[in-house]
Amino acid sequence: MRRAYFKTSWIAALLLAPQLLIIFVFFYWPSAQAVYWAFTLEQPWGGGNTWVGFDNFRNILADPYYWSSVRVSVIYAIAATALAMGMSLILAMFVDRQLAGYKAYRVALIWPYAIAAPAVGLAFRFIFNPNAGIFSYVNTVIPGLWDPTQIGWQALVTIILAGAWKHVAYSFIFFLAALQSIPRSLTEAAAMDGARPLRRMIDLQLPLLTPTVFFLFVINITDSFTDSFGIVDTLTGGGPFHATDLMVYKIYSDGFRGFDYSGAAAQSIILMVLVMALTFVQFRYVERRVHYT
Amino acid sequence: MIERTPLLNFATHVILLVGLALVIFPIWLAFVAATHDLRAVNSAPVELWPGPHLWANMQEAWVLSDFGPKFVNTLIVAVGVVVGKVTLACITAFSLVFFNYRGRMLIFWLIFITLMLPLEVRIVPTYAVAANALSPFQVMLDATGLTGLIETVSGIRVALEWNLLNSYTGMILPLVATATGTFLYRQFFLTVPDELVEAARMDGAGPLRFLWDTLIPLSKTNIAALATIMFVYAWNQYLWPLLIITDRANYGMVVVQLSDLVPDQFSTGGGTPTWHLAMAATLMVMLPPIAIVIFMQRWFVRGLINTDK
Amino acid sequence: MAEIAIRNAGKTYGKTTIMQGINLDIRNGEFVVILGPSGCGKSSLLRMIAGLEEISSGEIAIGGQVVNQLEPRERGCAMVFQNYALYPHMTVGENIGYALKVARMPKAERLAKVAATAQSVGLTEFLDRKPGQLSGGQRQRVAMARAIIREPKVFLFDEPLSNLDAKLRVQMRHEIRRIHNQIHATSVFVTHDQHEGMTLADRLVVMNKGTIEQIGTPEEVYEHPASVYVAGFIGSPAMNFLPGRVDDSRAAVVLDDGQIIPLMSAIRPAAGQLVQIGLRPEKLSLAPLGGGALTARFDFAEELGSGRLYHLKIEDVPISVMAAEKHSFGEGQTIGLRFPNDAVHVFDGASGLRLDLHPAPTAAMVPA
Secondary structure (H helix, E strand, O other): OOOOOEOOHHHHHHHHHHHHHHHHHHHHHHHHHHHHHHOEEEOOOOOOEEEOOOHHHHHHHOOHHHHHHHHHHHHHHHHHHHHHHHHHHHHHHHHOOOOOOHHHHHHHHHHHHHOOHHHHHHHHHHHOOOOOOOHHHHHHHOOOOOOOOOOHHHHHHHHHHHHHHHHHHHHHHHHHHHHHOOOHHHHHHHHHOOOOHHHHHHHHHHHHHHHHHHHHHHHHHHHHHHOOHHHHHHHOOOOOOOOOOOHHHHHHHHHHHOOOHHHHHHHHHHHHHHHHHHHHHHHHHHHHHHHHO | OOOOOHHHHHHHHHHHHHHHHHHHHHHHHHHHHHOOOHHHHOOOOOOOOOOOOHHHHHHHHHHHOOHHHHHHHHHHHHHHHHHHHHHHHHHHHHHHHHEOOOOHHHHHHHHHHOOOOOOOOOHHHHHHHHHOOOHHHHHHHHHHOHHHHHHHHHOOOOOOOOOOOOOHHHHHHHHHOOOHHHHHHHHHHHHOOHHHHHHHHHOOOOHHHHHHHHHHHHOHHHHHHHHHHHHHHHHOOOHHHHHHOOOHHHHOOHHHHHHHHOOOHHHHOOOOOOHHHHHHHHHHHHHHHHHHHHHOHHHHHHHHHHHHO | OOOEEEEEEEEEEOOEEEEEEEEEEEOOOOEEEEEOOOOOOHHHHHHHHHOOOOOOEEEEEEOOEEOOOOOHHHOOEEEEOOOOOOOOOOOHHHHHHHHHHHOOOOHHHHHHHHHHHHHHOOOHHHOOOOHHHOOHHHHHHHHHHHHHOOOOOEEEEEOOOOOOOHHHHHHHHHHHHHHHHHHOOEEEEEEOOHHHHHHHOOEEEEEEOOEEEEEEOHHHHHHOOOEHHHHHHOOOOOOEEEEEEEOOOOOEEEEOOOOEEEOOOOOOOOOOOEEEEEEOHHHOEEEOOOOOOEEEEEEEEEEOOOOEEEEEEEOOEEEEEEEOOOOOOOOOOEEEEEOOHHHOEEEEOOOOEEOOOOOOHHHHHOOO
16 A cells, blocks of 8 residues: 555545536436436326335336346347457457567457447448348348348347447457466466467466456446447337347336336336446456455 | 467468458448448448449538538537546546545545446436536535525525536536546556655655646556547447437537438438448548547557556 | 754554654764664654654654654755656656756756756766666666755665665765765665665664664674674674573673683673673684684585685584685584684673673663
């Protein structure tokens, strides 16, 4: 821990004030508000909110659409995460061999990080479009074989691919950094022990990457619960027939299109708890990491 | 290290090229679509090589989406978020690391927790706050009975209101209200050796002087990294502007504009989907953050890794 | 005038006391070295003088003014840090002149002073470099220059040479002494290296476990170590210690194996008192069996070039002997050990304090 401090505490307070004020107004207050709304119901003709206990939650949990939204979100989260991480892990391991063109590969795999989710959604909407993209060809051979605007599972596959694609760059950056932080002497020792490059990947690099894998897994899952809004909105609009109605999208459509603030707030609370649980797991892990390295 | 693995090297290149193709292919298709006209882009099989209409499509999409003012708006918001975040994160982390006061850990955790809940999760109530950013204080005044007290004493009914809908401030402030940058700075500040602080104190420099003369010059890399990350983050915002900017003509952001270009029943009225324009617009919207990430790659990668670990 | 007076100073962290009862007077212009192993509190003491650490009890005065509550910058001290603590983003010139800039000295005057100071430590041609481009020795000089330029009343050095290689360390040692002789500022130098302490100090302060064991000139500390601890800490190779008991005549000590060491008449311990006999390796010499006051078993010898270091044993107590002459004894051979009578140091077996009738001359300077 640090031992050298400055003393003037009014300066410390002054420097701290703006951030505290902003997070109070835009973080803590809304979060508390969400809790309040989740347990109350707005009167149709004004007159404030009445306390309804867990009614909002009961309504949501009794709603088959909500459960379908949860199911879709979980499938999306796991599939997109697995795809993105698997691909970025393989790419990072081979880029890490630092053959000719290493820097070009690296740049080419990093820049997709900068692409906005809605832009990804729109591009994928075009590519997987039944009438114009590559798949129009499939449909000229067997009409109606591919149509994500009508067939639910195909729409889900499309957003999974788009989501995975968007997250490859992020995971790649972390995997590559982790690989490059493996001390050179370790690789050399393994080489002296007779391990060839592929063998080293399996025996040395993969095990040493476990913490990163875990970290990225949690981050990607969390992100796929929250960051997926832009993709869904431009790619499928939650359809067809709620097939891609992810939780965050449903909160938006119930809250701002259906004007059901209380229902949306209750859904927000559930999502918050979920995200916080995931983040908590990650913090535990971060803490452990701090202690052991 | 001398190691001859020609086969594996070959395989490595093959794997990397395939991976690269998978990553670039979607963008390539979008790019190709942006270079063809309406007829070509809707014909099957799909075009794989660029056509001659890129410039024309971009011009048309630019006009159609009214991109001129929207790029300016997006730039204003992105720069606002960058400047706000860099400044705020720096002074907050400075206070947390270089001073020792009671409740420091509590404040640290209060800020840390904001990392847990992204804006999207608490979008509904945040929207309500944006409609009147002073409502928390009004509610507190009402609840504590102060409103009534002030009214009886001064005869003035306190009604605080600050509507942030359709404003740059409303766009920027909630995006600044998280701890990402604070932690990047904190990580860096913790690596500053105690002796440097002590040397500054021996030299007679007070805290602000030390921050300005020593820490800020030393954290240039951090600033670059954080600025890049925040620029991309702010530029790519979608849900938040979609909600609070209803006056798109004056305050619209480019990324939100993309949702209007989705060629569905609404936009084409059942006509042929204008994919070439949608893709041209997508390319234009993507370009600034991509350029910045590539240009700032070295710093940005380091920063990203330090923020989240 | 910048004499430093430390009265009964102590330092506690929470419930742990790391230093207590420190009394020390440093005269104006004196070079005092605080010597001790790591963790003995010497750095804390220095940092308390600097104002970088708070004083938990007692008081510290500089130039007659109690400074307990003063900020570092108000104390008129300059400090050279162990890792130099140079500002990495500033040039050498900016580093040296930073304190003057903070003090708002006009630029022209400041630059002139920086140039003059740099000249005095031989840094003129490096003024525009960044610390990262300098060698260890050069960085050390920048740190020195940064301290000198402020013309401080007091110079504080926190193990400033420990990051340098052996050769450079000797060179910088001379440099520091040279500068001190030039500017005669009161200097306090903290180190764990006894050679630095012996060569630099006007007076040595030996610390152990948060207390001062002895204060004295290097010679006094070497010749009359006040305790077993000081005796073992100063001198290389370290002093040999033999446990024993004072016999009934009170004029000799009987070692555990029955051998007898006569005492100088000045020392009169109580009969039967347990003591430690201290013998410096460089005061001992070897002789064939029967040729010395003691007999010992020969173990092995180390060639040092300038001499030899012989390792012997008395019972199980290892004894080392520094001698110039060459002997060729076999391992396990019993031989004689010779030493002048006045080479015998006697310490109390329980307290470890010196049983010497002439007290350490510096003790009188420590107020009760």
